[in-house]
Amino acid sequence: MNQEPGFEFWMPPAAVGFAGELDSLMVLLHVVMLAMFVIWGAYFGYSLYAYRSRPGGRAVYHVAGEKASFIPDALVLAFEVWLILGYGIPLWAKLKQETPPPTESLQIRLVAQQFAWNFQYPGADGKFGRREVSLVSAGNSIGLDESDPASKDDILSINNLHVPVGRTFTLLMTSKDVIHDFQVNAFRNKQDILPGMMTTLWFDPTVVGKYEIGCAQLCGLGHTQMVGNVFVDEPADYEAWLKGQLEMRIGTADARRDLEEARS
Amino acid sequence: MSDHGHGQAHGEPTSFLWKYVFSVDHKVIGIQYLITSFLFLLVGFSMMLLMRYQLAWPQPGADFDPENLGALRGFIAWLFGETNMPYGYMDPAFYNQLGAMHGTIMIFLGVVPLGVAAFGNFILPLQIGADDMAFPRLNMASYWVYLVGGIIMMSSFLAPGGAAQSGWTSYAPLSVVAPTGQTIWLIAMIVIITSSLLGSINFIVTTLNMRAKGMTLGRMPIFCWVQLVTAVLLLLAFPVLEAGAVLQLLDRVAGSSFYIPKDMMYGDTVFPRSGGGSPLLWQHLFWFLAHPEVYVLLLPAMGIVTEIIVTNTRKPVFGYKELVGSFLLIGALSFVVWAHHMFVSGMRTSIANLFVTTTMTISVPSVAILTCLILSLRGAQIRFNTPMLFALAFLPMFGIGGLTGLPLGFAPTDLYLHDTYYVIGHFHYVVAPGSLAALLGGTYYWFPKMFGRKMNEPLGKVHFWGTLVGLNLVFFPMFFQGMWGMNRRLADPTLHLHNMPVQGWSTVILGGAILIAVSQIPFVWNFFWSIWRGEKAGDNPWQSTTLEWACPSPPPHGNFATPPVVYRGPYEYSVPGRKADYWPQTDAT
Numbered sequence: 125m126n127q128e129p130g131f132e133f134w135m136p137p138a139a140v141g142f143a144g145e146l147d148s149l150m151v152l153l154h155v156v157m158l159a160m161f162v163i164w165g166a167y168f169g170y171s172l173y174a175y176r177s178r179p180g181g182r183a184v185y186h187v188a189g190e191k192a193s194f195i196p197d198a199l200v201l202a203f204e205v206w207l208i209l210g211y212g213i214p215l216w217a218k219l220k221q222e223t224p225p226p227t228e229s230l231q232i233r234l235v236a237q238q239f240a241w242n243f244q245y246p247g248a249d250g251k252f253g254r255r256e257v258s259l260v261s262a263g264n265s266i267g268l269d270e271s272d273p274a275s276k277d278d279i280l281s282i283n284n285l286h287v288p289v290g291r292t293f294t295l296l297m298t299s300k301d302v303i304h305d306f307q308v309n310a311f312r313n314k315q316d317i318l319p320g321m322m323t324t325l326w327f328d329p330t331v332v333g334k335y336e337i338g339c340a341q342l343c344g345l346g347h348t349q350m351v352g353n354v355f356v357d358e359p360a361d362y363e364a365w366l367k368g369q370l371e372m373r374i375g376t377a378d379a380r381r382d383l384e385e386a387r388s
Numbered sequence: 389m390s391d392h393g394h395g396q397a398h399g400e401p402t403s404f405l406w407k408y409v410f411s412v413d414h415k416v417i418g419i420q421y422l423i424t425s426f427l428f429l430l431v432g433f434s435m436m437l438l439m440r441y442q443l444a445w446p447q448p449g450a451d452f453d454p455e456n457l458g459a460l461r462g463f464i465a466w467l468f469g470e471t472n473m474p475y476g477y478m479d480p481a482f483y484n485q486l487g488a489m490h491g492t493i494m495i496f497l498g499v500v501p502l503g504v505a506a507f508g509n510f511i512l513p514l515q516i517g518a519d520d521m522a523f524p525r526l527n528m529a530s531y532w533v534y535l536v537g538g539i540i541m542m543s544s545f546l547a548p549g550g551a552a553q554s555g556w557t558s559y560a561p562l563s564v565v566a567p568t569g570q571t572i573w574l575i576a577m578i579v580i581i582t583s584s585l586l587g588s589i590n591f592i593v594t595t596l597n598m599r600a601k602g603m604t605l606g607r608m609p610i611f612c613w614v615q616l617v618t619a620v621l622l623l624l625a626f627p628v629l630e631a632g633a634v635l636q637l638l639d640r641v642a643g644s645s646f647y648i649p650k651d652m653m654y655g656d657t658v659f660p661r662s663g664g665g666s667p668l669l670w671q672h673l674f675w676f677l678a679h680p681e682v683y684v685l686l687l688p689a690m691g692i693v694t695e696i697i698v699t700n701t702r703k704p705v706f707g708y709k710e711l712v713g714s715f716l717l718i719g720a721l722s723f724v725v726w727a728h729h730m731f732v733s734g735m736r737t738s739i740a741n742l743f744v745t746t747t748m749t750i751s752v753p754s755v756a757i758l759t760c761l762i763l764s765l766r767g768a769q770i771r772f773n774t775p776m777l778f779a780l781a782f783l784p785m786f787g788i789g790g791l792t793g794l795p796l797g798f799a800p801t802d803l804y805l806h807d808t809y810y811v812i813g814h815f816h817y818v819v820a821p822g823s824l825a826a827l828l829g830g831t832y833y834w835f836p837k838m839f840g841r842k843m844n845e846p847l848g849k850v851h852f853w854g855t856l857v858g859l860n861l862v863f864f865p866m867f868f869q870g871m872w873g874m875n876r877r878l879a880d881p882t883l884h885l886h887n888m889p890v891q892g893w894s895t896v897i898l899g900g901a902i903l904i905a906v907s908q909i910p911f912v913w914n915f916f917w918s919i920w921r922g923e924k925a926g927d928n929p930w931q932s933t934t935l936e937w938a939c940p941s942p943p944p945h946g947n948f949a950t951p952p953v954v955y956r957g958p959y960e961y962s963v964p965g966r967k968a969d970y971w972p973q974t975d976a977t
Contacts, residue, residue: 133868136889185961207798216741216800260656261656300653315732
């Protein structure tokens, strides 16, 4: 723990472009909720005082206003209809129903497992190397098929995701084992990651920095320590990182081939 | 109407065993449920107290000395053993077990049996003027099946690998690969669900067939209406989870793969199943029960609150028909909102808009109920006794719980808040300071009918204020933690550094939890002391109008000396031209 426990009470600053609308919506909802609670609570408090029992007092048998009592219901309904039509459907469509086309968005594959995040970059050819369950081993956590030409220039990174600032990226996510969930507070969107199917998430990072990835879906004993990092880099830093990773991977592959040749 | 007659179908037993243990009398069964569910609530709460202790100080500090842990931490380490609490710090496996079991116990063994089975059993037949439930033996079976289910559930802690540890939601496939405790959880759930189904059939038949002469549906107290709606919810929703649980059990013990997709791995090996199943199937089956279940937790509480408020305002309830209509509407709508728990689950995204709409719609009858209850205060003569304090506190507490449901049921804002402590704060406000407060109020309110004596008022007020303040100290800071993005179900949130700025609240929450624990001491003392020493209550201590107050306290076997006849609606208080400010339903003139 290199940080003292604190007492924050609202969201941390956002680091993605689409957060503006969501954050103002969050403020709006809480202002409305607070206003409803205060108005309602004030009337409640007043009633408790004004209608307290008095010696010899007698309650009123009939109180008019059955029809008027539907006004709060109607107001709430009207607000909610406005909310759904004005914000709910369009925002949901933008964030969840539409994924940016691969031409406009950096594609990164995420294979989650107990208890790590495996990121796979397609490399210069823009194609992800094939994965094969039978190839999974301690040294090949996603089961990448090295014989597939598309996998030659792929980059693998465990627990560390690097993306360039100012460019949209899409995570194509699946899980090896149980359900996980990719969550970064500053990114304001999350999504479950399931075995046997693919889910997607896209972000448009706007602020350079390091952000922690948390798993938001209970995934077993190590759930609490399933931490990763997103590094939103300046484009030049990002390119340098990519290059370094590629060299390292080729170096490792060469070394492994040399070793195998020496053995045979 | 009742053609059951009041010549008892079963005579009054004389031996202790048949009178108090294997009783078929709805009142004895109700009290058995009351005490058993309070015990389970205590167990579930104790688990949470230990978890909150862990969450307040999840890691050893700089001054940590393994040789000298201090009295409290040393005791905890000794009590729970090295496996579960090494050096007094909680092992994640034990944390996951306590988390899953806390939820399961509180919901299925605590609040539902208390609200539905305890109060429903004791009060419902009295309020409709029946001499017992329609099927007394089925009623007894329901209790014993529930107790067996509860014991099986608790025994899972003794299984190798410990109790169920995949959350109370038991999401597959994690639950399918979990240790043996999960199998026991599933078997126990199937037993408990069976008990609920036996009870719900009994409640429906009793309400529809056993009402006294003159007790039309439109003259039934609100409490009877909510019990009827709740029983229908249980009857229609629980079989779906029971089926889902059987499928999960088959996945675990018979090698099937209803919830296992193809090529799923476990560690570095392929999980040996054919695959072809779907993890999402479990979530749909689970939430198809578990959302109506929320209303099963809530509706009886709302019914109790209505009864207490009406009695203690000395005036008719505002909008009887609006209330009944709202309860029926909530019951119906509760079956079409389940997938709002699944906005980020991976289900087809376009379906979310439908569930946002139904979820927003269900808030309207809830608002209507709150409006009616608060307008019931207009022109009243409010008596602030202990049951009334609990009932009044329910209104703003449920208000907070309901309002914070808005950003969660609204899909775009749920993306950020989903699975954070905001969710935990939200549903606990509905269930703990909401439902549970109402159920405590109901205990004070009907205690005189159950035992013939009143509970002590000053002790009751200490209990009330301590509990109310404690609950708010526990649950309100969770909104702050969730707003910052702290996730639920983390044995040590500080392993994620981004949680540190809200970690301070966890010590406040622990303080609140301790206050709640201490505040229950006067309640437990008051409860047992009052059974034997409390002030004698008489038949109708609150000057109430409904039928349960027209029979002796406690009611004898068979309840009413002569079959009651009902002449008017349930809430005729302060009727102009009458001297007394209440006009019981059974008074001919």
